[in-house]
Amino acid sequence: MAIEPLADPSQDSFIRIEQDLLGDFALPAEVYYGVQTARALDNFHITGVTLSQFPHLVTALAMVKKAAARTNRRLGILSEANEQAISFACDEIIAGKLHDQFVVDMIQGGAGTSTNMNANEVIANRALELLGYGKGKYAALHPNNHVNLSQSTNDVYPTAVRLCILRSYGDLGRRMDELRVAMQAKGDEFRHVVKMGRTQLQDAVPMTLGQEFSGFATTIAEDIVRLDEAVHLFREVNMGATAIGTGINSPIGYSEIVVAELSDVSGEKLVPCPDLIEATSDAGAFVSFSSVLKRIAVKLSKICSDLRLLSSGPRAGLGEICLPAVQPGSSIMPGKVNPVIPEVVNQVAYQVIGHDLTVTFAAEAGQLQLNAFEPVIAFDILQSMAMLGRAIELLTERCVKGITANGQHCRELVQNSLAIVTALNPRIGYENATRIAKLAQTSGRPIADVVLDEGLLNAGELNDLLLPENMIRGQFSS
Missing domain, CATH: 1.10.275.10 (Fumarase/aspartase (N-terminal domain))
Structure with missing residues (x-):
């Protein structure tokens, strides 16, 4: 030739x-x-x-x-x-x-x-x-x-899309792991920064900023595992099904041989679907994988919303961390810097969540022996993967790696919080602790001063109980 x-x-x-x-x-x-x-x-x-x-x-x-x-x-x-x-x-x-x-x-x-x-x-x-x-x-x-x-669009197209995802999802997984590493590095860096934990946006109990960022790293690690699990569904392909799964116009033995050849050509371990008729009409693997992408998007967006809250202010908000300044934040307010990287990641997440809904509707709409809507399924899944990968890389490189802690401010918030009264429950009881919190709130005085005035604990006991490091570990003096 x-x-x-x-x-x-x-x-x-x-x-x-x-x-x-x-x-x-x-x-x-x-x-x-x-x-x-x-x-x-x-x-x-x-x-x-x-x-x-x-x-x-x-x-x-x-x-x-x-x-x-x-x-x-x-x-x-x-x-x-x-x-x-x-x-x-x-x-x-x-x-x-x-x-x-x-x-x-x-x-x-x-x-x-x-x-x-x-x-x-x-x-x-x-x-x-x-x-x-x-x-x-x-x-x-x-x-x-x-x-x-020996082929039809109805086995070629879904097989190619599955193979495409198998060969490209690793880029997303790699970027997620880079973000996990960056988050864990911040968890280690901030392990001694004591801060106030919050539930429902209200003061709860003390923790460290390191614990918070380590938690971010853990949730990302969990999603890497879920991604790896979901992608294996695509190793079953329906080559040899031809039009509807009966294998019309393909020779006997074609399905097994072509899948083995495709495994060799692609370097991916693929297997024939056990029921080609079912496989040709089923989009369940796409639904499952899209759901994992949505899960990643939801949790990533939650993290970014937390970063925006923790960095809010810087003087009139929480101001516990500082995000890297990457561009001016206002055309009218001098000196304003906005959390634009977390904001864009939030928007990507919303787009991915919408894509998942489209995939769900398209998969449900398949009729009889074929799903005619696989093009939009493929388009939205591939877009979601690409957008998430780029957004995660941006978040890692232009935001997370440059985050700094306002350690002194974090400690002051803990010391001034009414919520530290929770640490006194084992010694003075819930009812006394509630009364102390109310008195401190009404008078504007620190929790410690009110407890001493009430004679519920001596200074040594109180200092030990309210030592932030002890509250973080949940350890109390006997």
Whole structure:
């Protein structure tokens, strides 16, 4: 097989004519996609976000097509020359070439048929070049008859999306772990900074700022585990199902072989679904994974809201921590600096939560033997992953790593709080502690002064009980 370099589109501005069931269609001669892709371009002006903007998806499509070509050759229904041309074209796409030819909108009617045909046509036309033919000379190698042999959109598209997620989710997990490490580093740095813990925005009992940030690290670590668990659902793929799961137009044994080939091509351990009919209509794995993304978003947003509260002020709010100043905060108020990094992460979280609702509705709307709404499921999950990854990286690098503690202010808030009376419960009883808190609140005097005046404890006992370090550990003098 003669290997030709990719053509230079600037040197070819002629038109070629392709046909489909709707008739003739004129295409620029230099493009690698064909008539069905061109019709999708006309039909679906929806988001402006094309397949090419998700390179892991384009790569996954090429891997699926290469695995299918290799399987079809093994089973004797695709010639060696055509298999080699298809596989070489797929290898080029896997290496990052021709991605600009994947032009259809991510959201489309047809359950992903336009995406599948975009891949079939680009691969077919590049393979034709490799065989010495011009683009569109489909008698020698056809998008449907050869590139799509033994396949349907209904097994190719969900398999490619699953493979895309398997190959790309690690970026999100890595960034989450970097945030966990940064949070734990702050937990260690702030381990001696005593502050007031709060419930329902009211003073509760003392803790350390280090404990608070270590808690953030722990909750992020939990979500990394949940993400790793959920992604394994995508290792079951329905290749060989073809149209509805019966395997029509695919040879006997195709499903097992093509999944093994795809595992080899992709480097991911994949297995055939045990029930291809059920698998072709089911979107449960996407629902579960999207739910984990929502969980990450919810907890991340909660953390960011806490950071905004803890840094509020700086003089008229809590002011317990200082966030790094990354830009001026007002066009009218000089010196104002806003918590813009946590704010943008909050907004990303809200978007991801909305995406999860869309995925839920789209999964529920599948009818009979196919879910026609997998394109919006794929689009929203891939967007959520990308947005969360970028937001987490931003939060780590431009916010968390630069946070500082206002330690003296934190301690003063503890010492002046009425809530420290909780530490006296074991010695003076709940009713006396309540009365002391009320007297201190009414008079504006410190808790310690009121307790001494009431003669409930001596100074040594009181100092021991109200020592912040003892309250944090829950240890009291006998």
